[in-house]
Amino acid sequence: MKNLRDFTYEELLEEVRGLGEKPYRAEQVYGWVYRKCATDIDSMTDVSKALRERLKESYSVEGLKVLEVKSSFDGTRKFLSELSDGSRIESVLIPEGDRLTLCVSSQAGCALGCRFCMTGLSGFTRNLTLSELNGQVFAARGLLNEGETITNVVLMGMGEPLNNYDNVLRFVSILTDGRGFGFSHNKVTLSTAGLVPGIRRLGAEANINLAVSLNATTDEVRDRVMPVNKKYPLEELMDALRGYPHNGKKHVTIEYVMLANVNDSIEDAKRLIKLLRGIPCKVNLIPFNPFPGARFQAPENHMVSTFSKILQDAGYFTIVRASKGSDIQAACGQLKGRYGEEEGERDSAGG
Ligand code: SAH
Numbered sequence: 001m002k003n004l005r006d007f008t009y010e011e012l013l014e015e016v017r018g019l020g021e022k023p024y025r026a027e028q029v030y031g032w033v034y035r036k037c038a039t040d041i042d043s044m045t046d047v048s049k050a051l052r053e054r055l056k057e058s059y060s061v062e063g064l065k066v067l068e069v070k071s072s073f074d075g076t077r078k079f080l081s082e083l084s085d086g087s088r089i090e091s092v093l094i095p096e097g098d099r100l101t102l103c104v105s106s107q108a109g110c111a112l113g114c115r116f117c118m119t120g121l122s123g124f125t126r127n128l129t130l131s132e133l134n135g136q137v138f139a140a141r142g143l144l145n146e147g148e149t150i151t152n153v154v155l156m157g158m159g160e161p162l163n164n165y166d167n168v169l170r171f172v173s174i175l176t177d178g179r180g181f182g183f184s185h186n187k188v189t190l191s192t193a194g195l196v197p198g199i200r201r202l203g204a205e206a207n208i209n210l211a212v213s214l215n216a217t218t219d220e221v222r223d224r225v226m227p228v229n230k231k232y233p234l235e236e237l238m239d240a241l242r243g244y245p246h247n248g249k250k251h252v253t254i255e256y257v258m259l260a261n262v263n264d265s266i267e268d269a270k271r272l273i274k275l276l277r278g279i280p281c282k283v284n285l286i287p288f289n290p291f292p293g294a295r296f297q298a299p300e301n302h303m304v305s306t307f308s309k310i311l312q313d314a315g316y317f318t319i320v321r322a323s324k325g326s327d328i329q330a331a332c333g334q335l336k337g338r339y340g341e342e343e344g345e346r347d348s349a350g351g
Pocket residue numbers: 116117118155156157158159160161191192193211212213215255256257286287288289290332333334
């Protein structure tokens with residue numbers, strides 16, 4: 001059985017053609033799947049009975065199996081889903097003012113092994129398929145309260161989205177397709193640890209917002225906390241960011257996880273300003289979210305505010321990202337996709 005949620009519009013068109021049907025049938029089915037959230041083929045009432053019967057022979061509509069939902073006092077909702085092979089991923093709905101952002105995972109685990117990231121320390125299982133990416137949007141819709149809609153989607157959950165490039169781009173095409181989920185390009189953001197070829201390709205092939213986890217201002221420190229830096233060092237990365245299309249208005253978001261006594265000094269702030277020269281960007285400072293076994297500590301508040309002020313004084317729009325959902329371990333870098341595991345059981349893997 002093929003899952004109807006595993007096709008972009010163009011791919012569905014091909015499927016429908018293969019069945020000897022007219023192209024408008026693809027539009028109908030696609031609309032049922034994405035706009036009307038059909039969960040079975042029988043409910044697609046304006047599709048002819050004969051075609052529905054034929055579709056049912058080879059296709060189904062399969063969602064994710066949501067194992068657990070945790071809700072924070074601040075409205076943040078984290079859900080854990082089980083994939084068909086038993087892998088587990090987490091996704092988070094985050095309310096912020098009039099926005100409701102869905103944070104989506106792109107992989108089960110992550111191969112990049114950043115030292116401060118719980119996902120990175122638990123290793124890599126596999127890339128998510130299109131229906132597993134889509135499935136997080138459908139599952140999140142099922143958790144909405146009356147009157148709520150998802151306004152933004154960020155690929156900022158578990159995994160490195162540029163390491164699952166093809167499926168992520170197919171997902172983006174559905175997210176931003178008026179016949180699909182219908183988000184504007186400005187409402188979709190992909191966060192990467194800095195895979196330079198992927199950034200260049202994304203700039204040429206998609207029109208979404210880019211966030212980059214910089215997290216250090218020297219190669220020496222970045223090598224240590226983000227091993228991917230050995231492959232794509234700072235100079236190359238900054239060069240790719242300078243080339244990222246901005247359409248005159250798009251700003252890259254620089255994410256900077258602040259680790260006490262590692263990258264939170266005044267010198268770091270000054271070096272960061274130099275690095276960012278010539279890159280239209282805004283800066284998100286993210287105080288490290290500790291987890292059991294972590295080798296880093298959260299920065300002191302005064303370090304965060306000093307750092308932030310230095311950047312602001314240099315003209316950079318800078319925010320300190322509030323730790324939403326911290327009571328349910330939904331904050332940045334705390335997603336781990338395991339279930340029933342006591343916090344204390346985790347060993348301090350990695351180095
Ligand atoms: N792989 C992508 C997207 C997922 S990580 C990336 O690295 O950008 C999402 C964000 O969480 C990144 O900015 C990362 O630096 C941050 N992060 C990871 N672990 C964290 C932690 N323990 N505390 C705070 N932020 C963390």
